[in-house]
Amino acid sequence: MSKFSQRSPFGWSNRGGNAITVIEAPVARSYRRRATIAFWVTLGVVGLLAATVASHYTHPIVGALLGGVIGALLGAVLFALIVAWPVLRVFWHWLPEIVLGLAAVYGWTALMQSTPLWGSLLVVALVVGLPAAIGPARRRIMAWIWCLVVRHRLRMCFAAFIATNRSGSLPLILPARPTPAGERVWVWLRPGLSLRDLEADGQVQKLAVACWANEVRVMRASRKYAALIRVDITRREPLADTIVSPLPDYVPTDVPANAPTSPGMPPVGLDLPDVPDEPVTPTDTPRPRKPRNPTTSTSPNGFDPSDYA
Known part of the structure; x- marks a missing residue:
């Protein structure tokens, strides 16, 4: 044994x-x-x-x-x-979640002590139901929830397969914020780890898999400090969505049919067969060059002023 x-x-x-x-x-x-x-x-x-x-x-x-x-x-x-x-x-590391949990528990306790049960349930339904029913509010809350999740996933990646220093100190995961494409997290690297270590051996692809994302890009976040890096996590492509242009709303609807147009606008309905086949003659012909006068004195290097007269 x-x-x-x-x-x-x-x-x-x-x-x-x-x-x-x-x-x-x-x-x-x-x-x-x-x-x-x-x-x-x-x-x-x-x-x-x-x-x-x-x-x-x-x-x-x-x-x-x-x-x-x-x-x-x-x-x-x-x-x-x-x-x-x-x-x-x-x-x-779990401080935001701990604070939110304590706020929810103490908030529910204070609400139960100050209002009857039906009032407490109504307030909770309004606080939870309204953000869930409104699309922009729901998406904003989910974006901040993903920021909390990504910080833990990055910490797990650094502890699992990314090399640390000899003492085992992990990088400091700084705050994260949502972006139109996903999340952005700032990381402060400890001695023994650099940006090149994250870009080598497919570490970026491993980060994308661990963060349940489509793509992860790692770059420097400061010109002064090499230890401060930025991790951009892409979950969606915002430029691929179809949006409605507001430009047609600025076009007036009461324009008459015979309204003058700008002279710089190209003609409408013009086809190539309608263009006449007329030869184009040059407007200005080159000036003939004067013959060199052999009696005129030239400079020692062969420069003749009459060639440029």
């Missing part, structure tokens, strides 16, 4: 004995190492500064002890934040 020699602090075991890990062990060890370094650096720097300031008001020994306690407390807080950051990062 195999035994686990080391267990991640963010995992547990089921009845079968298989470990279910929320945070991978290498990532947890990397963050624990960072947290330890941050603790000792904070303890040394903050403790020394606090002890120096406290020594001016109290005994030096009491000031040194007080500075050590302050440095240890701040270092412990920083240690806990760094160790728990892999879990806190998950809450940060």
